[in-house]
Amino acid sequence: MTGTPEHPALDRAHALALDWLASLDERRVPPSATPEQVAASLGADLPQGPTAPEDVVDLLARACEPGLTAMPSGRFFGFVIGGTHPAALAADWLVSAWDQNAGLRSLTPAHTAVEEITEAWLLDLLGLPGESAVGFVTGGTMANFTCLAAGRDEVLRRAGWDVASRGLVGSPGVRVVVGAERHDTVDLALRYLGLGLPEPVAVDDQGRLDPAALRSALEDHDGRPLVVVLQAGNVHSGAFDPFAEAIAVAHEHGAWVHVDGAFGLFAGASRAHRHLVDGVAAADSWATDAHKTLNVPYDCGLAIVRSRPALRAAMGMHGDYLIHDEAGEPFDKVPEISRRGRAFTVWAVLRALGRDGVADLVDGLCDRAAELARGIGAIEGAEVLNDVDFTQVCAAFGDDERTRTVVAGVLADGTAWMSGSRWHDRAVLRVSVSNWSTSGTDVERSLAALRAVAAG
Incomplete structure (x- = not known):
């Protein structure tokens, strides 16, 4: 084996990466496997001998795919995590x-x-x-x-x-x-x-x-x-x-x-x-x-x-x-x-977006946050707790127990990732709009899932 790259492995990784990106629009946002399940698929024992690099890439992708969170999805609103712009990727x-x-x-x-x-x-x-x-x-x-x-x-x-x-x-x-x-x-x-x-x-x-x-x-x-x-x-x-x-x-x-x-x-x-x-x-x-x-x-x-x-x-x-x-x-x-x-x-x-594109990126994230805040505020029993001046939204759905139930329901539904937190001594649903690809359709799909959970 030489020290040069193994092109079959690179070609396979490229194809798998494109498959992953193509899956984001329809896949559940939360992962479907536990760490233990992923570890079992990978195998715990270090092999005695070598494995072809392209086979290693295949195993990694096959075993890990169920344990991946769709963080690059336009419907991931957890923490403050952006997607990756195509030029940057x-x-x-x-x-x-x-x-x-x-x-x-x-x-x-x-x-x-x-x-x-x-x-x-x-x-x-x-x-x-x-x-x-x-x-x-x-x-x-x-x-x-x-x-x-x-x-x-x-x-x-x-x-x-x-x-x-x-x-x-x-x-x-x-x-x-x-x-x-x-x-x-x-x-x-x-x-x-x-x-x-x-x-x-x-x-x-x-x-x-x-x-x-x-x-x-x-x-x-x-x-x-x-x-x-x-x-x-x-x-x-x-x-x-x-x-x-x-x-x-x-x-x-x-x-x-x-x-x-x-x-x-x-x-x-x-x-x-x-x-x-x-x-x-x-x-x-x-x-x-x-x-x-x-x-x-x-x-x-x-x-x-x-x-x-x-x-x-x-x-x-x-x-x-x-x-x-x-x-x-x-x-x-x-x-x-x-x-x-x-x-x-x-x-x-920066080169791909230019000065105007960076401004549009930031303003677009803020616009989507405002749309989500309006939609959440229209749900019966929901209350938006912050002034939505930028990209963050915090909401409650009555008492802490009810809010935590809604948060758990949204994550179980899988359409979007909106996580819980605690702010001003209240349980909250926290939404962070950080992904360049989040669209109006992503917002509406996420709100529809949230409305269904809150009504349940």
């Missing part, structure tokens, strides 16, 4: 075939060029400062981690403490202030960074941070360096913090301001919803996840930091065996040295 196949380690500028000039172009396009589309650096990381959690690492190190540096050489033990510490309804991954990133639990301040009924509460909290200051975390897109309501006022308050007190915009930061590329991020460009860092609103494949978060030196100080490294370029290295902006060519897929979807 095709580019991702090339990423795996090209097999480029995208850490070094001179080693992978193709990816370096694409990354630099894509960085400029993203900053322009999102209305962020053109001098900012964009690191392509694994997802929203690591985007928050990367930005907050830069913020942590910078505010401690201003206080005369160098984290890179001295670590955190004995430092003045960092006080992190957040809205009470921030996403849990913010706390996770802070935990990874050794900063512990943040200090929450009050929010309104949609989860928007209260600038007066922020001011009050910051005026009661113990002298530690400050980081303030704001939010573009509450995971339940879709609400956005009042950036202009909150950032001004935070900067008055010398804070580094980070914005967790996992899905909402792309409102900046919209025509109808750009006002939701008014003032956001005054922050110091921003995190988003391209596999959400932008609809590229997984493993593609975006860590955006205004100060390139601050990001490089937090993330950069040197190894004598590496080939260094005076212009800087892609790995200076991310926590990894080895990484796949993530910028290829982002470039592909």
